[in-house]
Structures are given as C-alpha cells and as structure tokens.
Amino acid sequence: xxxxxxxxxxxxxxxxxxxxxxxxxxxxxxxxxxxxxxxxxxxxxxxxxxxxxxxxxxxxxxxxxxxxxxxxxxxxxxxxxxxxxxxxxxxxxxxxxxxxxxxxxxxxxxxxxxxxxxxxxxxxxxxxxxxxxxxxxxxxxxxxxxxxxxxxxxxxxxxxxxxxxxxxxxxxxxxxx
Amino acid sequence: xxxxxxxxxxxxxxxxxxxxxxxxxxxxxxxxxxxxxxxxxxxxxxxxxxxxxxxxxxxxxxxxxxxxxxxxxxxxxxxxxxxxxxxxxxxxxxxxxxxxxxxxxxxxxxxxxxxxxxxxxxxxxxxxxxxxxxxxxxxxxxxxxxxxxxxxxxxxxxxxxxxxxxxxxxxxxxxxx
Amino acid sequence: xxxxxxxxxxxxxxxxxxxxxxxxxxxxxxxxxxxxxxxxxxxxxxxxxxxxxxxxxxxxxxxxxxxxxxxxxxxxxxxxxxxxxxxxxxxxxxxxxxxxxxxxxxxxxxxxxxxxxxxxxxxxxxxxxxxxxxxxxxxxxxxxxxxxxxxxxxxxxxxxxxxxxxxxxxxxxxxxx
Numbered sequence: 111x112x113x114x115x116x117x118x119x120x121x122x123x124x125x126x127x128x129x130x131x132x133x134x135x136x137x138x139x140x141x142x143x144x145x146x147x148x149x150x151x152x153x154x155x156x157x158x159x160x161x162x163x164x165x166x167x168x169x170x171x172x173x174x175x176x177x178x179x180x181x182x183x184x185x186x187x188x189x190x191x192x193x194x195x196x197x198x199x200x201x202x203x204x205x206x207x208x209x210x211x212x213x214x215x216x217x218x219x220x221x222x223x224x225x226x227x228x229x230x231x232x233x234x235x236x237x238x239x240x241x242x243x244x245x246x247x248x249x250x251x252x253x254x255x256x257x258x259x260x261x262x263x264x265x266x267x268x269x270x271x272x273x274x275x276x277x278x279x280x281x282x283x284x285x286x287x
Numbered sequence: 288x289x290x291x292x293x294x295x296x297x298x299x300x301x302x303x304x305x306x307x308x309x310x311x312x313x314x315x316x317x318x319x320x321x322x323x324x325x326x327x328x329x330x331x332x333x334x335x336x337x338x339x340x341x342x343x344x345x346x347x348x349x350x351x352x353x354x355x356x357x358x359x360x361x362x363x364x365x366x367x368x369x370x371x372x373x374x375x376x377x378x379x380x381x382x383x384x385x386x387x388x389x390x391x392x393x394x395x396x397x398x399x400x401x402x403x404x405x406x407x408x409x410x411x412x413x414x415x416x417x418x419x420x421x422x423x424x425x426x427x428x429x430x431x432x433x434x435x436x437x438x439x440x441x442x443x444x445x446x447x448x449x450x451x452x453x454x455x456x457x458x459x460x461x462x463x464x
Numbered sequence: 465x466x467x468x469x470x471x472x473x474x475x476x477x478x479x480x481x482x483x484x485x486x487x488x489x490x491x492x493x494x495x496x497x498x499x500x501x502x503x504x505x506x507x508x509x510x511x512x513x514x515x516x517x518x519x520x521x522x523x524x525x526x527x528x529x530x531x532x533x534x535x536x537x538x539x540x541x542x543x544x545x546x547x548x549x550x551x552x553x554x555x556x557x558x559x560x561x562x563x564x565x566x567x568x569x570x571x572x573x574x575x576x577x578x579x580x581x582x583x584x585x586x587x588x589x590x591x592x593x594x595x596x597x598x599x600x601x602x603x604x605x606x607x608x609x610x611x612x613x614x615x616x617x618x619x620x621x622x623x624x625x626x627x628x629x630x631x632x633x634x635x636x637x638x639x640x641x
Contacts, residue, residue, distance in 0.1 A: 119454055121419070121595030123613020153603075239453055241298030242475065243420020243597020244428050249330075251598050259300020259454075266454035274453055276473055276593055276628055277613075277620035279637040283456040296631055298596065416630055418475030420597020421605050426507075436477020436631075443631035451630055460633040 113190070114232040114286060117269040119239045119262060125278030127161060128168065130197045130234045135169040137232065139195035143173045144185055146204040161199070179207040182218075183225035190231035201265065202238035205258045209250075219261045223268045235269070237262050290367070290409040291463060294446040296416050296439060302455030304338060305345065307374045307411045312346040314409065316372035320350045321362055323381040338376070356384040359395075360402035367408035378442065379415035382435045386427075396438045400445045412446070414439050467544070468586040468640060471623040473593050473616060479632030481515060482522065484551045484588045489523040491586065493549035497527045498539055500558040515553070533561040536572075537579035544585035555619065556592035559612045563604075573615045577622045589623070591616050 116133065120126035134141045143165065147158055165173055174194075178185035182204055190196050208215045226233065241259050246252050266272050272284040293310065297303035311318045320342065324335055342350055351371075355362035359381050367373050385392045403410065418436050423429050443449050449461040470487065474480035488495045497519065501512055519527055528548075532539035536558050544550050562569045580587065595613050600606050620626050626638040 117454070121593060121613065122599070123595050123610050123617070124593075125613075125617050237454075239298060239301075239596050240598045241300050241596075242416050242418075244417045244423050244432055245299070246598050255598055256300050259298070259302075262454040263300070263302050266456055272454065272456055274458065276637065277471070277591075277616040277626065279620055279626055281458055281628065281635055281637060283453065283458060294631070414631075416475060416478075418477050419593050419595075421594045421600050421609055422476070433477050436475070436479075439631040440477070440479050443633055449631065449633055451635065458635055460630065460635060 112227050113229050114271070115226055115265075115269045116232070116234040117262070117265050117272045118234065118236050118275055119266075119272065119283070120275035121239060121242075124275045126236050126275040127199050128164065129273070129275050129278065129280060130199065130236050131165050131169050133234050134195045134197050135171060137195045139231070140193055141169065141171050141173045142189045142194050142196045142231075143175045144182075144189060144196050144198045145175065145177045146179055146182065146198070146200060146207060147177070148179045148207065179204070180211055180213070183222045186222075186229065186233065187225060190229045190233065192230040194231045196231055196233045198233060198235045200236040200238060201261055202240065202258050205261050206254060209254060209257065215257045216260060219264045223264055226268060235265055237265065239274075289404050290406050291448070292403055292442075292446045293409070293411040294439075294442050294449045295411065295413050295452055296443075296449065296460070297452035298416060298419075301452045303413050303452040304376055305341065306450070306452050306455065306457060307376065307413050308342050308346050310411050311372045311374050312348060314372045316408070317370055318346065318348050318350045319366050319371050319373045319408075320352045321359075321366060321373050321375045322352065322354045323356055323359065323375070323377060323384060324354070325356045325384065356381070357388055357390070360399045363399075363406065363410065364402060367406045367410065369407040371408045373408055373410045375410060375412045377413040377415060378438055379417065379435050382438050383431060386431060386434065392434045393437060396441045400441055403445060412442055414442065416451075466581050467583050468625070469580055469619075469623045470586070470588040471616075471619050471626045472588065472590050472629055473620075473626065473637070474629035475593060475596075478629045480590050480629040481553050482518065483627070483629050483632065483634060484553065484590050485519050485523050487588050488549045488551050489525060491549045493585070494547055495523065495525050495527045496543050496548050496550045496585075497529045498536075498543060498550050498552045499529065499531045500533055500536065500552070500554060500561060501531070502533045502561065533558070534565055534567070537576045540576075540583070540587065541579060544583045544587065546584040548585045550585055550587045552587060552589045554590040554592060555615055556594065556612050559615050560608060563608060563611065569611045570614060573618045577618055580622060589619055591619065593628075
C-alpha cells in the first residue's frame with residue numbers, strides 16, 4: 111500500500127502553503143520541506159526566507175529542507191523515508207523550471223505520478239491554479255498556463271485527497287475517507 | 288417539462304470539457320458537440336483537433352459535431368433532438384465572438400436562456416471563469432471579463448445543476464437532486 | 465458577544481455584491497452600504513451608479529450610503545448601529561486605495577480585524593479573489609495581489625461565515641452554524 115498523496119490547489123496568497131504545513135504538523139511525522147524554487151533573484155530569495163521563517167514559527171518544528179528545481183521524482187524518492195511526511199512546494203514552479211530547461215513537462219509529470227507508487231512517506235503537493243484570469247497575451251504564458259493545468263489534473267487524478275484553498279480556507283474536492 | 292440544463296464553470300485546462308464529455312457519455316444518449324470556436328488561426332485549429340481526438344478516444348463514441356460561433360440559440364434548437372444530449376463548448380468563446388461581431392451580448396444571452404425552455408434534449412454548457420485574476424490593463428479585456436461573468440450568471444440562474452471544475456474535479460454549486 | 469461577520473469572496477462579475485445585498489435584505493435589518501470606491505474616473509462613476517440602482521431595485525429598500533476609501537475601521541464604527549446591517553463593498557478596492565496612499569496595508573488590516581470586536585451590527589465584507597491568474601508582469605500588481613490575498617486571509621480567519629461566489633452561486637467555506 112502506498113502512502114497518502116494530497117494536493118492543495120489555490121491562488122497566490124491563498125494560504126495554501128500554510129495549510130500544507132499544518133497538515134504535516136498535525137501528522138506527528140518528521141517534516142520535510144521539498145522546495146522547487148530557485149533563489150535566483152532578490153524577490154524570490156526574500157519569499158523563500160519568509161516561507162522558512164513562517165514554517166518554523168507556526169509549526170514549532172525543525173524542518174529538513176531539500177531544494178530541487180527539476181528532478182522532483184528523484185528528490186522525492188530520496189527524502190520520503192518512513193516516519194516522515196513531505197511537503198512539495200510547489201508543483202507550478204516546477205513546471206516553470208522544466209519549461210525553462212526545455213524539458214518535456216507532460217512526460218516528467220507522468221514520471222512523477224508513477225514515482226508515487228510505493229513511497230514510504232505521505233506527500234502533500236502545493237500547486238497554483240493559474241487558469242482563472244483572462245487569456246494571457248503572450249504564447250509562452252498560455253503554454254505555461256496549459257501545462258500547469260495539465261499537471262494539476264494528473265496529480266489530482268492520482269491524489270487521495272484534494273483541497274481547493276482560498277483565503278486560508280479549504281473546499282474539499284476529493285476525500286480519502 | 289424542459290430537459291435538464293447543466294453548467295460547468297472552470298479555468299483554462301481545468302478539465303471542464305472532459306468532465307462535460309463524460310456527463311454526456313454516461314447519459315447513454317446520442318452525443319452532439321456544439322462548438323462555438325472558429326478555426327481561424329493555427330493555435331485554435333490545433334486545439335479543436337486535439338479536443339475532437341480526445342473526445343472520440345475517451346468516450347468511445349461517434350459525436351455529431353455542429354459549429355456555430357454566433358447564432359447559438361438557433362443552433363441549439365436545431366440539434367437538440369429527442370434522444371440526444373448536447374455539449375456546448377464553450378459559452379465564453381461565444382461571448383468573445385459576439386463582441387467581435389458587435390452584437391448585444393446581454394440581449395443574446397437573454398435569448399439563449401429563453402430558448403432553453405421546451406428543448407427536447409439535455410444540454411451541458413461549458414464556460415470559463417475569467418474574473419479571478421488581477422484587473423486587466425485594457426478596457427476591451429475588462430469589458431469581455433464583465434460580459435463573460437454576466438453570461439455565466441444568467442445561465443447559472445437558469446441551470447438545473449452547476450459545477451465548478453478545477454484539476455478535473457467538481458465542486459457542486461447547484462444540484463438538481 | 466460581537467455581531468456576525470461574513471466574507472464573500474469572488475471574482476469580477478461573480479455576483480458577490482448582489483449576493484451580499486440579498487444577505488442584508490433577508491436580515492430585515494436597516495441596510496447600510498459602505499463603499500470603498502472613489503468615483504474618480506468615468507468608468508468607476510458609472511459602475512457605482514449601476515450598483516446603486518441595482519441595489520435599490522433588487523432589494524426594494526432605501527440604503528444608507530457611506531463612502532470611505534481609507535479609514536474603513538472608523539467608518540464601520542460610525543455606521544454599525546444596533547438594528548442595522550452593513551455591506552462593505554469592497555475590501556480589495558480598499559487595499560488598492562491604501563497602497564496608493566502609501567499606507568501600511570497589513571497594519572491597517574490588523575486594525576480593521578480588531579475593530580470588529582464589539583460591533584453592534586452584523587457586517588458583510590465583499591472581496592475580490594485576484595490570485596488565480598498567471599503571475600502579473602509588473603511588481604506593483606504582484607504586490608497588490610499579495611496584499612489583497614493577505615487581507616482576505618485575515619478577514620476570513622476572523623469571520624463567522626465565508627462564501628466563495630461564482631456565477632452568482634455560493635460555495636460554503638466556513639459556516640456559523
């Protein structure tokens with residue numbers, strides 16, 4: 111039997127990361143934070159630091175942190191030890207990283223889904239829903255929007271539970287009970 | 288008694304079309320696809336073909352296809368035969384087409400709603416929710432966003448069931464049961 | 465005991481204001497409309513007038529109207545008399561106004577939340593969810609999106625009931641029952 115897979119979908123500043131941190135905290139398992147962000151520019155470095163501080167403060171726990179912008183399935187295999195729980199934050203940045211690297215996003219997503227079978231630790235994926243505004247002007251943004259949506263669908267189909275988060279509150283889209 | 292009217296709201300790549308195709312498939316009725324898209328540019332032609340292939344493959348059925356970018360109420364009357372079920376994909380492109388043609392969108396939407404009374408076949412409308420990003424810079428995009436939202440409200444008020452779709456999963460907003 | 469605080473989250477043209485007006489109408493209390501909009505440009509003046517006409521027509525009531533773009537907590541104290549119910553429309557314009565005025569949005573939001581304790585009248589906040597599109601190009605829009613989301617989270621955490629509105633229909637995110 112595989113460990114439980116959860117997906118948290120939401121917009122920017124929807125409170126989805128904090129909701130995920132709390133899911134990990136209340137599990138009582140050892141918390142692992144798998145970040146897909148790369149601290150390349152100032153705005154992102156600042157955001158990563160804020161996340162880290164908030165995570166430690168709000169959960170009162172010491173998180174093991176792993177950073178992997180591209181090889182997510184491998185990184186997950188390497189940190190999903192028994193007795194742990196992994197928060198992957200976030201899938202949508204991963205899609206963006208893969209696009210920049212010229213990778214085949216759909217194939218990578220299929221690999222990721224397959225890698226979830228047999229994991230020893232529960233995993234919570236955080237993902238942005240980015241398709242609810244007007245159609246972006248430029249083709250690259252449209253492609254990103256399409257791929258992010260497709261990856262969300264693939265993970266949602268595999269997940270045991272899915273929540274849509276807005277203003278810090280969850281709507282249950284799929285329940286493991 | 289009129290046939291059941293359903294509305295599927297969702298973002299880009301939310302899986303709303305596939306969800307609608309499945310609703311039609313499980314009905315056991317003869318499937319009709321009423322497309323509002325016009326295959327004018329390369330990106331759109333490709334997307335229409337992908338939709339068609341996916342539809343045939345996933346439902347294992349031969350769909351009758353009708354294309355009507357503007358006169359949606361008439362087209363619906365002409366294909367909603369008894370024993371059939373119609374998937375209208377999508378309302379939001381129809382709004383865009385009407386705007387381009389200089390039509391009065393609110394009046395056309397009122398006509399469409401009125402035309403639903405007495406239809407012989409159940410209808411599933413697919414629509415984009417486009418108002419959940421930041422305010423667009425240009426006035427035309429703001430007008431489009433306003434009109435798309437108003438049309439969604441009108442159809443939702445008339446519909447027997449409404450789902451909000453994200454990552455392929457439904458949230459029930461209005462239920463016919 | 466404090467009066468009930470409600471929050472209505474939704475996109476542009478989601479029907480959230482009309483939903484809020486109806487909540488006030490069915491309460492039987494005297495309706496107060498607390499507008500945060502400033503009628504500076506033509507588009508906004510027109511929108512404010514449309515809102516006013518729709519409000520009076522659909523609720524069949526005479527609303528007391530208060531306009532306050534910045535000092536929302538004070539304005540709320542001054543109009544939340546016993547026997548009344550206040551519709552604040554909307555929080556997201558207030559965030560925008562505060563940013564333009566160079567105010568500390570997070571501090572103002574904390575003040576607003578604190579001011580809700582001991583109010584004599586129920587309050588319904590209308591707010592835009594603006595974080596579900598792709599990341600905006602310009603930094604100011606990203607900051608606005610972040611602050612609007614944070615304010616929504618703060619009010620949602622304090623509110624007794626929260627609804628997500630799309631196409632005029634509510635999804636219950638938090639319930640007072």
